[in-house]
Amino acid sequence: MKETVPLGRYAGVRVGLHWSVIGILALVAVSLGGYVLPADLPGHPPLAYAVSGIAAAVLLVCSVLVHELAHSVVARRNDVAVEGITLWLLGGVARLRGEARTSGADFRIAAVGPAASLVLALVFGAGSWLAVELAADELIVAVLGYLAVLNAVLAVFNLIPAAPLDGGRILRAVLWAWRGDRFRAAVWSAWAGRGFGFLLIAAGVVEVLARSTAGLWWVLIGLFVVNMASAEERQARIGLALAGIEVATVMSTPAETVAAAQSVEQFFHDSAVTHRHSTFPVLDERGQLSGLVALNDLRAVPVQDRSGTALREVARPLAEVATAEPGEPLALVLSRMNEASRGRILVSEHGRLRGIVSPSDITRVLADHSLTATLPAGADLSWEPDTRPPPPNWWFPGQQRFEPPARR
Incomplete structure (x- = not known):
């Protein structure tokens, strides 16, 4: 789900609102400020009810944001990239770019959301009790109590063992x-x-x-x-x-690349005619992978600015692009495909580009493997990155050098 209004970054995670979030804000504000509070606590000015309803609605959305931020922070600590959080009509969505590598990490990422909601319920409950002790206005006490109940309900509902709820992930x-x-x-x-x-x-x-x-x-x-x-x-x-298929056996290699320092004008003059793809990995002066650029992004650069605009200024940075290593299981990297990558996965090892996986590569593999295939006995899906220095000539251990035809 795409965000409509960006809200910036919190705890290093991009947060945005979908326009449908207006629905939940209006529902809570109107029901609480227009019906529940006037019926339960009569005698206050209409403006007080309206302000109480709006405050409760905003704080509820903030509570959902805390819930999703908890997922995102723990995901990042378990080496799962987070594309962003979008708040919408039915709550929030933390968009994870990848999968947890162990069942323990999967459990922690899922469980921390309901735990955060439960903590918020206790905080708002304690706030309501404190407001009573301080003889605060009864509307403040009611709003805090209302938020305590809603966060408790949110925690319990999300613990139901059914996907896509957090309980289903657990x-x-x-x-x-x-x-x-x-x-x-x-x-x-x-x-x-x-x-x-x-x-x-x-x-x-x-x-x-x-x-x-x-x-x-x-x-x-x-x-x-x-x-x-x-x-x-x-x-x-x-x-x-x-299951059991590695990225290296699917990727197209060698991949056509462009230099980060090359100007957009030079690209169109020298390379656009000979290149036959719509996206290109970008390499810096040291030959290290630095990002991905698409023809549509280059065409969007005004003609008068193309001579002074380098490809690195137009390219999507590597942090926003889907990447993988050759030895990773293909099944675990598919979820990394995103809009910034134009559906591609750049395969690199020690910063060096080794190939690229495109949707056509995935389609070709799925055509060769039945979707009812069972998990091969002994298939190892607990992949960990190789921290050893790269060998002089790269190939796969025990195999001949792998160079499938370039295809994207």
């Missing part, structure tokens, strides 16, 4: 640790998610038939859960099909 991690098969664990978690989603839809329909519009929210949440769980199951089955 279930996946536990099954992965128990059975040693991350992809089958993801399939089972997705099945639980779809079942839970259909239960929500059914409960919502019953609620609507009972003439309560609150059931529409259950139907909406249920549809979201079913769709996300189905998508996770498809991804897991692709992982099953690709």
Whole structure:
């Protein structure tokens, strides 16, 4: 989900709002400030109710942000890149660029979100108690108590063992640790998610038939859960099909590259005609990989500025681009494909470009492997980066030098 309004970076993670977040803000502000508080605590000016409702809505969105930031911070500490956080109608989404390498890391990333919400519930609950002790206005006490309850509900709801909820991720991690098969664990978690989603839809329909519009929210949440769980199951089955296949056996090499110091004008004059791709890895003066540039980005540079604009100024920095090492399992790097990479994965080793994986490469592999393939016995998916210095001539141990035809 793409952000509509960027909010900057918090704890090093980019945060943005989707326009639909207005819905949850309006729902909480109107229901609390227009109905709940006036009914429970009559006698206050209308403006006081309105301010209380708006404050509660904003603090609830901030609570969701803390929940997602907790996921993101722990993910980064476990070597999983985070593309950003988007707050929207049904909460928040932390966009992780990659997968946890162990079941323990997967568990920690999933569990910290509900834990953060539970801590917030305790904080707001303590704040409400303190407000009572200090004889604060009863609207302040009510708003703090309301936020304590909502965060507790958020924590408990997310612990339901069904994908894509945090509880589903925890279930996946536990099954992965128990059975040693991350992809089958993801399939089972997705099945639980779809079942839970259909239960929500059914409960919502019953609620609507009972003439309560609150059931529409259950139907909406249920549809979201079913769709996300189905998508996770498809991804897991692709992982099953690709299990045991390394990035090196799929990548196209050698990849056509461009120099970071080259001007945009020079590129179009000397290289654009001979190059037949839409994206190009960018190498710096030392031959190290520094980013990725796309033809569309170069065409967007005004003609009068092209002679003074170097490719490094237009290229997407390496931190925003999907990368992998040759020995990584292909199934674990697919989730890194993002818009900044134009769907490509740059394969590098010790900063040196070794190849590139494009969507056509993935399609070719999937065409050769049934999606019902089982995980090969003894397949090792606990990949760790090689910290040894690069050999003089790079090849794969025990194999002949691998140089498939260039293809993107």
